[in-house]
Amino acid sequence: MSKDKYHHGDLKKELINKGLYLLNQEGYESFSLRKVAVMCGVSHAAPYKHFENKDQLIMEITQEVANSFRASLEEVIIQYPDDPKFQIIEMGKAYVRYMVENPEYLKFIFLSSFNHTKSIKLANNNFFYEEKTAFGVFYQSATNYLKVLQIPQENWTLEIMTMWSLVHGIAVLISNYSIEYDGDYLELVEQMLQEKLKMVIENH
Amino acid sequence: MSKDKYHHGDLKKELINKGLYLLNQEGYESFSLRKVAVMCGVSHAAPYKHFENKDQLIMEITQEVANSFRASLEEVIIQYPDDPKFQIIEMGKAYVRYMVENPEYLKFIFLSSFNHTKSIKLANNNFFYEEKTAFGVFYQSATNYLKVLQIPQENWTLEIMTMWSLVHGIAVLISNYSIEYDGDYLELVEQMLQEKLKMVIENH
DNA sequence: CATGCAATGTTTACGATGTCAACATTTTGT
DNA sequence: ACAAAATGTTGACATCGTAAACATTGCATG
Numbered sequence: 001m002s003k004d005k006y007h008h009g010d011l012k013k014e015l016i017n018k019g020l021y022l023l024n025q026e027g028y029e030s031f032s033l034r035k036v037a038v039m040c041g042v043s044h045a046a047p048y049k050h051f052e053n054k055d056q057l058i059m060e061i062t063q064e065v066a067n068s069f070r071a072s073l074e075e076v077i078i079q080y081p082d083d084p085k086f087q088i089i090e091m092g093k094a095y096v097r098y099m100v101e102n103p104e105y106l107k108f109i110f111l112s113s114f115n116h117t118k119s120i121k122l123a124n125n126n127f128f129y130e131e132k133t134a135f136g137v138f139y140q141s142a143t144n145y146l147k148v149l150q151i152p153q154e155n156w157t158l159e160i161m162t163m164w165s166l167v168h169g170i171a172v173l174i175s176n177y178s179i180e181y182d183g184d185y186l187e188l189v190e191q192m193l194q195e196k197l198k199m200v201i202e203n204h
Numbered sequence: 205m206s207k208d209k210y211h212h213g214d215l216k217k218e219l220i221n222k223g224l225y226l227l228n229q230e231g232y233e234s235f236s237l238r239k240v241a242v243m244c245g246v247s248h249a250a251p252y253k254h255f256e257n258k259d260q261l262i263m264e265i266t267q268e269v270a271n272s273f274r275a276s277l278e279e280v281i282i283q284y285p286d287d288p289k290f291q292i293i294e295m296g297k298a299y300v301r302y303m304v305e306n307p308e309y310l311k312f313i314f315l316s317s318f319n320h321t322k323s324i325k326l327a328n329n330n331f332f333y334e335e336k337t338a339f340g341v342f343y344q345s346a347t348n349y350l351k352v353l354q355i356p357q358e359n360w361t362l363e364i365m366t367m368w369s370l371v372h373g374i375a376v377l378i379s380n381y382s383i384e385y386d387g388d389y390l391e392l393v394e395q396m397l398q399e400k401l402k403m404v405i406e407n408h
Numbered sequence: 409c410a411t412g413c414a415a416t417g418t419t420t421a422c423g424a425t426g427t428c429a430a431c432a433t434t435t436t437g438t
Numbered sequence: 439a440c441a442a443a444a445t446g447t448t449g450a451c452a453t454c455g456t457a458a459a460c461a462t463t464g465c466a467t468g
Contacts, residue, residue, distance in 0.1 A: 169373025
C-alpha cells in the first residue's frame with residue numbers, strides 16, 4: 001500500500017487516532033477538523049466522507065477514550081481477581097490515575113454531549129446500564145465486594161454511589177487543577193476508600 | 205443616559221452579564237464574542253476595548269459564576285448558623301443543587317483554564333487558599349464541625365477531602381448526565397453525608 | 409476482460425468567528 | 439478650550455465548519 005495513493009486505506013481509523021493525538025498535544029479548544037485532515041495528509045473535506053460532522057468525529061474519539069478508560073479498569077480485575085477489598089481499592093486508584101494522567105480527555109467527555117447517553121440509570125436500588133462502560137466495571141467490582149460481605153442488596157445503591165462519587169470527585173478535582181495536592185494523591189484515594197470500606201462493614 | 209449614545213456607559217459589565225445569559229441560553233459551544241457584542245448593541249470589535257481577547261471575557265464570566273456559587277453556599281451559613289451538622293449537610297446539598305441547576309457553568313469552569321489558579325493547596329494537613337472561594341466556605345463549615353467534635357487536627361485533611369470529593373463527585377456525575385438518578389438526588393446527598401458524619405464520630 | 413456504479417478524495421465557495429489596524433467620536437484633565 | 443485618553447466603528451484577514459460539484463479509484467456484474 002503506497003503512501004501516495006488517491007485512496008487512503010483506512011482514513012476513518014487514522015482520523016480517530018490522529019485526532020486523539022492532536023487532542024492531547026493542543027488541547028480541546030484548538031482541536032479542529034482541518035488540522036486532523038492535514039495530519040492525515042488529506043484534504044480538509046475528506047473527513048466528511050467518514051463522519052457527518054465535527055461532533056461525530058469527536059463522539060467517536062470520545063468512544064475510543066471511554067474504551068481505553070474501561071480497559072484500564074478491567075486490567076485491575078485481571079490483576080487482582082481474588083481479593084475483593086484489594087481489588088476495589090486498586091480500581092479506585094486506577095480510576096483516579098487515569099483521569100489525572102489524561103486531563104485533556106476529561107474536557108472531551110464534559111463537552112461532547114456524548115456522555116448524555118443515559119446509559120446508566122439508578123432506580124429502585126438497581127443499576128441499569130446498556131453498554132460496557134467504565135462504570136460497569138467499577139460496579140462489578142463493588143458489587144462483588146458487597147456480595148462477599150453479604151451486605152443486604154437494598155443498601156447497594158447508596159454504598160456504590162458513595163464509592164463512585166468519592167473516586168470521581170477526587171479524580172475531577174485533581175485532574176482539573178481545582179486543587180493542588182502536595183503529596184501522593186493515590187495514597188489519599190486509598191485512605192478514603194479504606195475508611196469507606198471499613199464503614200461498610202461496621203454498618204452491618 | 206440615552207440608548208443611542210456613542211459611548212455605552214458600562215459596556216464591560218453588560219458584556220459579562222449578557223455573556224452569562226448567552227451562555228445559559230445557547231451553551232458553551234456556541235458562545236461567541238460577536239454574539240455578545242450584538243446583544244449589547246455594539247460593534248463586533250468593541251469588546252476588545254475591555255478585554256484582551258475571548259478568553260479574558262470568559263475568565264471574568266467564570267469569576268462571576270464562582271462568586272454566585274460561593275454566595276449560594278454562604279447563604280447556608282447565614283441560614284443555619286447554630287447547628288454545625290445540619291449546616292454542613294445543607295451546604296453539601298446546596299453545592300450539588302447549584303451544579304445540577306446550572307450545568308452549563310460546569311463547562312465554563314472545566315474549559316476556561318481559569319480554574320488552574322492553584323489557589324487551593326493542600327500540604328502538611330493544612331489547607332491554603334488565597335481568595336474567597338466556594339471551597340473556602342465549604343472548608344469553614346467543615347472545620348467548624350470537626351472543631352466542635354474535637355477531632356484531632358491531623359485528621360482534618362482526610363476528613364475534609366472525603367466530604368468534598370463526595371459532594372463534588374455526585375454533583376459532577378449528575379450535572380453532566382453521566383448518571384440518571386431516578387429519585388431525589390438531594391436525598392442521596394443527605395444520606396451520603398449523614399453516613400460520613402456518623403463515621404467521623406465513630407472513628408474518634 | 410470490460411464497464412459502470414459506489415466509495416473515497418479534491419477543489420471551490422460561503423458564512424461565522426477571533427483578532428488586528430486604522431479611523432471616528434466622546435470624555436476628561438489641565 | 440483643547441489635547442490626550444478612553445471608547446466605539448469599520449474593514450480586513452486567517453481559520454474554521456460545512457456543502458456542492460467534480461475527480462479518481464475500486465469493485466461487482468455482464
